Amino acid sequence: MIKDRIKRRWKGLLLFLAVMGPGIITSNVDNDAGGIATYSMAGAHFGNNLLWTLIPVMVVLIIIQEMSARMGVVTGKGLSDLIRERFGVKVTVYLLFGIFLTNFGNVIAEFAGVASSLEIFHISKFVSVPLSAVIVWLLVVKGTYRSVEKIFLFACLFYVTYIISGILAKPDWGAIGTSLVRPSLDFSPSSLGMIIGLVGTTIAPWMQFYLQASIVEKNIAVKDYRHARLDVIIGSILVTIVAGFIILTCAATLFKAGVQVETAADAALALKPLAGKYCSALFAFGLLNASLFAASILPLSTAFLICEGMGWENGVNKKFSEAPQFYGLYSFLVFLGAAVILLPRIPLFRVMLISQMINGAVLPVVLVFMLILINSPKLMGRHKNGKIYNVVSGITVVALVALTACYALSFIF
Amino acid sequence: MHDDGSKMFFYLSDLLDYPVSDPEGKVHGRLTDLKVQLGELFPKVNSLVIRNRREKSALTLDWSWVETIRGRSAVLKPGAGSRLTDLEVGNREILLREDLLDKQVVDTSGAKIERVNDIHLLIVHGELLLVHVDFGLRGILRRLGWMRAIDAASDWLFTYRLPERLASWKFVQPLASDPKSNLKLNVTVRKLHELHPSDIADIIEDLDRTNRSSVFRALDTETAADTLQEVDPRLQLSLIETAPPEQASDILESMEPDEATDFLADLPEEKKERLIRTMEKPFREQVEGLLKHEAGTAGSIMTTDFLALRGDQTIADAVESFRNAFHPLDTVAYIYVTGEDRRPAGVVTLRQLLLCGREEKLGELMNPHLLKVGTDDDIKTVADVFNKYKFLAVPAVDGEGVIQGIITLHDILQATAEKL
Numbered sequence: 033m034i035k036d037r038i039k040r041r042w043k044g045l046l047l048f049l050a051v052m053g054p055g056i057i058t059s060n061v062d063n064d065a066g067g068i069a070t071y072s073m074a075g076a077h078f079g080n081n082l083l084w085t086l087i088p089v090m091v092v093l094i095i096i097q098e099m100s101a102r103m104g105v106v107t108g109k110g111l112s113d114l115i116r117e118r119f120g121v122k123v124t125v126y127l128l129f130g131i132f133l134t135n136f137g138n139v140i141a142e143f144a145g146v147a148s149s150l151e152i153f154h155i156s157k158f159v160s161v162p163l164s165a166v167i168v169w170l171l172v173v174k175g176t177y178r179s180v181e182k183i184f185l186f187a188c189l190f191y192v193t194y195i196i197s198g199i200l201a202k203p204d205w206g207a208i209g210t211s212l213v214r215p216s217l218d219f220s221p222s223s224l225g226m227i228i229g230l231v232g233t234t235i236a237p238w239m240q241f242y243l244q245a246s247i248v249e250k251n252i253a254v255k256d257y258r259h260a261r262l263d264v265i266i267g268s269i270l271v272t273i274v275a276g277f278i279i280l281t282c283a284a285t286l287f288k289a290g291v292q293v294e295t296a297a298d299a300a301l302a303l304k305p306l307a308g309k310y311c312s313a314l315f316a317f318g319l320l321n322a323s324l325f326a327a328s329i330l331p332l333s334t335a336f337l338i339c340e341g342m343g344w345e346n347g348v349n350k351k352f353s354e355a356p357q358f359y360g361l362y363s364f365l366v367f368l369g370a371a372v373i374l375l376p377r378i379p380l381f382r383v384m385l386i387s388q389m390i391n392g393a394v395l396p397v398v399l400v401f402m403l404i405l406i407n408s409p410k411l412m413g414r415h416k417n418g419k420i421y422n423v424v425s426g427i428t429v430v431a432l433v434a435l436t437a438c439y440a441l442s443f444i445f
Numbered sequence: 446m447h448d449d450g451s452k453m454f455f456y457l458s459d460l461l462d463y464p465v466s467d468p469e470g471k472v473h474g475r476l477t478d479l480k481v482q483l484g485e486l487f488p489k490v491n492s493l494v495i496r497n498r499r500e501k502s503a504l505t506l507d508w509s510w511v512e513t514i515r516g517r518s519a520v521l522k523p524g525a526g527s528r529l530t531d532l533e534v535g536n537r538e539i540l541l542r543e544d545l546l547d548k549q550v551v552d553t554s555g556a557k558i559e560r561v562n563d564i565h566l567l568i569v570h571g572e573l574l575l576v577h578v579d580f581g582l583r584g585i586l587r588r589l590g591w592m593r594a595i596d597a598a599s600d601w602l603f604t605y606r607l608p609e610r611l612a613s614w615k616f617v618q619p620l621a622s623d624p625k626s627n628l629k630l631n632v633t634v635r636k637l638h639e640l641h642p643s644d645i646a647d648i649i650e651d652l653d654r655t656n657r658s659s660v661f662r663a664l665d666t667e668t669a670a671d672t673l674q675e676v677d678p679r680l681q682l683s684l685i686e687t688a689p690p691e692q693a694s695d696i697l698e699s700m701e702p703d704e705a706t707d708f709l710a711d712l713p714e715e716k717k718e719r720l721i722r723t724m725e726k727p728f729r730e731q732v733e734g735l736l737k738h739e740a741g742t743a744g745s746i747m748t749t750d751f752l753a754l755r756g757d758q759t760i761a762d763a764v765e766s767f768r769n770a771f772h773p774l775d776t777v778a779y780i781y782v783t784g785e786d787r788r789p790a791g792v793v794t795l796r797q798l799l800l801c802g803r804e805e806k807l808g809e810l811m812n813p814h815l816l817k818v819g820t821d822d823d824i825k826t827v828a829d830v831f832n833k834y835k836f837l838a839v840p841a842v843d844g845e846g847v848i849q850g851i852i853t854l855h856d857i858l859q860a861t862a863e864k865l
Contacts, residue, residue, distance in 0.1 A: 108654030116547050121562065121588045251654060251683060343560020
C-alpha cells in the first residue's frame with residue numbers, strides 16, 4: 033500500500049518534470065529587459081506605492097496563463113490558428129498586424145537592454161547591438177538555440193540577487209505590508225502610465241501566444257493537464273516574487289536616494305547593498321542575459337504565430353526556400369529592431385517602458401479573443417471556462433481599457 | 446437552377462454575406478454558407494445556408510430553388526421563401542465556410558499542409574461545383590478587399606501581378622475541424638492513401654493533435670503501420686495510444702513481432718494488456734514471450750519466426766514446414782536442428798535444403814558446431830558475436846538451453862543503430 037503510494041508520488045513527480053517547462057520558461061522570459069526596466073522605474077520613482085498592483089496582477093496572470101495552457105492542451109492548436117479558424121482572415125490579418133507591431137516594440141526594448149547593459153562596460157551600442165543581433169539570429173537559424181536555452185535559464189538565477197539585495201537594504205517591512213493591503217491610487221498621468229506598464233510587462237500579449245505554442249509543441253495530453261497547470265502557476269508566482277523584490281529593492285535604495293532611473297548605471301545602484309562597487313557589473317550581466325534570452329524567443333515566436341495564422345510554412349527546421357515568409361519576418365524583427373536602437377540619442381530606458389505600456393494597452397484585445405474562444409463548447413467541450421474565470425478576466429479587460437482611456441485622457445485635459 | 450449553358454467561375458468570398466432575394470427583390474436573408482455533398486471528383490453544392498434577423502438559427506434551402514447566382518447576389522425562384530428548413534449536415538456533407546474556409550487541409554500534390562484562403566466554384570449545367578481551393582496570397586487580399594489596390598500598385602511599380610495559387614479539389618484532403626465529426630473524414634481520406642507513408646508521416650507530424658489522431662485512425666491498417674514506423678518516435682506512442690484498441694492491435698500485428706513488442710513495452714500497463722488481449726493467438730503468444738525479456742537484452746530484440754526441427758526429420762519435412770509456416774519467415778537463413786528437449790544441437794543452411802536429397806536426415810546433414818547466445822545476454826555481447834563470426838542469424842536460448850528465438854543481422858543492426 034505505502035509502497036504503491038510512494039510509487040505513485042514518484043510517477044507524479046516524473047510526469048510533472050516531463051510536462052514542466054513551458055510555464056517556467058515563459059515566466060523567465062517575461063522578466064525581460066522591458067520588465068527589469070519597468071520594475072526598476074516603478075520602485076525608483078514611486079517607492080512602495082505601486083507594490084500592491086502586483087497582487088491583482090499575479091491573480092490575473094495565473095488565470096490568463098492557465099487559459100492559454102488549457103486551450104493548448106485541449107485543442108492542440110496555437111492561438112493564432114484558433115483565431116483564424118474562428119474569426120476568419122479579415123480579423124486575423126488586422127489583429128496579427130497589431131500584435132506584430134506590439135512585439136516589434138518589445139524586440140526594440142530587448143536591444144535597448146543589450147545596449148544599456150553593455151554601456152556599463154563602456155562598450156558602444158554601435159558595436160554591442162549589431163553584434164548581438166547577428167549572434168541571436170545565428171543562434172536560432174542554425175538551430176543551436178535549444179542547447180543555449182538552458183544557459184539562459186540558469187543565468188536567470190541572477191534575480192536572486194535582487195532578493196538578497198532587497199533584504200540587505202533593510203527596507204521598512206511594515207510600510208511594505210501596509211502598501212500591499214491598503215492600495216493607493218493617484219490619477220496622475222505618470223502613475224497611470226506606470227500601472228499600465230506594470231500590467232503590460234507582467235502579462236504581455238506575446239506570452240499568451242508563446243505559452244500556448246510551447247504547450248502544443250510539447251504535445252501534452254489532456255490527462256496530464258494538471259501538471260501543466262502547476263507549471264504555469266509556479267511560473268507566474270516566480271515572476272511576481274521577482275518583480276516584487278525588484279520594486280521593493282529599488283524603493284529601498286533608489287527611491288530613498290531620489291535617483292531618477294535613466295540608464296542602466298542608475299538602476300544598478302539598487303544592487304549596491306549586496307555587491308557594493310560591483311553592483312554595476314552584476315546588474316549589467318543580469319540585464320544582458322534577460323535581453324538576449326527574450327531577443328532569441330520574441331522574434332521567433334512572433335514570426336511563428338504570424339505564419340501559423342496566415343497559413344505559411346514555419347519552423348527553424350525548414351529551409352529558407354520552404355519558409356521564406358517565416359525567415360523574412362524573423363530577420364526583419366531582429367535586424368530592424370536592432371537598427372532602431374542605433375538611432376542617436378534614443379532614451380533607452382524610456383523605450384523599454386513605453387514598449388511595456390503598449391503591451392498593457394493591447395492586452396485587453398487579445399484577452400477578448402481568448403475569452404470568446406475558451407468559452408466555445410465546440411472547441412473546448414467540458415474544459416471551457418468556468419464562471420469565476422470569466423468574471424475575473426472580464427474585470428481585467430474593463431479595468432485595463434479604463435486605465436488606458438484615463439491615461440490617454442490625462443494628456444488631453 | 447436551370448441550365449442556360451453558361452459556365453462561370455466564382456470565389457466563395459464573392460458570395461458569402463451577400464443578400465439572398467426572390468425575383469421581386471424581397472430579401473430572405475444573407476448567404477452564410479454553402480453545403481456540399483462529398484464523394485464526387487468535383488462535389489456539388491446541394492444547399493444554401495441562410496441567416497436572417499427573424500430566426501436565431503441558420504436555415505437551409507435546396508439548390509433546386511435557386512434561380513440565378515452571380516457574384517454578390519443570389520436570386521431565388523418564386524415561392525422559395527416557404528421552403529427554408531433547419532440546417533442539418535449529413536455524414537457525407539461539409540459546409541464550405543464552417544469546415545473548409547480558413548481551415549488546414551492536406552495538399553496531396555505537394556504532400557503539404559496548407560490553409561484555405563478562398564474557395565473557387567464553377568457553375569456548369571445549372572450546378573454549382575467545388576473545383577479549386579485557393580492557397581495563395583491573392584485569396585487573402587481578395588477577402589481583405591485590398592486586391593485591386595495591390596494589383597494596381599504592383600502593376601504600376603513592377604509591372605507584376607501576384608500569381609494565383611489554386612489547387613484542384615482532387616488533390617485536396619479536408620480535415621475534420623471538429624474532433625467529433627470523424628465520420629466525414631473516413632469518406633474522403635482515400636486521397637491520403639495515394640501518398641507515400643513517409644509523406645503521410647511528415648503531414649501527421651505537422652498537424653495538430655486532434656487531426657493527427659483522426660487522420661491516423663482513418664488510414665487502413667497497412668498504411669497506418671508503415672506510417673507509424675516513419676513518424677517521429679515521440680509521436681508514435683501517442684498515436685498508438687489514441688487509436689481504438691482493435692485498430693491498434695491490427696496495426697501491431699502487421700509488424701514483425703519484435704517491432705510490435707518494442708512499441709508495447711513503452712505503453713502504460715493497462716493499455717498494453719488490453720491491446721495484447723485483442724491480438725490473434727499465435728501473434729499474442731510470441732509478443733507475450735518477447736515482453737518477458739528485459740530491454741537491452743538479446744531476448745528483447747530477438748525474432749520469434751524461426752524453424753527448428755528434430756534431427757530425425759528429413760529435408761522434405763523441412764520444406765513442408767516452411768510451406769506451412771504461419772509467418773512469412775522472411776528473415777530465416779538457417780534451420781535449427783534440436784533434440785526432443787528443443788535444445789539446439791546443430792544447423793542446416795538453406796543451401797543444403799536446396800541441394801540435398803529429400804529423404805536425407807537433418808541430424809546427419811547438420812553442422813554440429815553451433816554458436817548460441819542467451820536471451821539474457823546484453824546486446825553488446827550479441828553484437829560482438831555477429832562482428833566476429835559474420836553469421837546471418839544466431840539462435841537465442843533460455844537458461845535451460847531451450848531455443849526461444851533467433852537474432853538476425855537485421856535485429857542486431859536495428860538495436861545498435863538506435864544507440865548511434
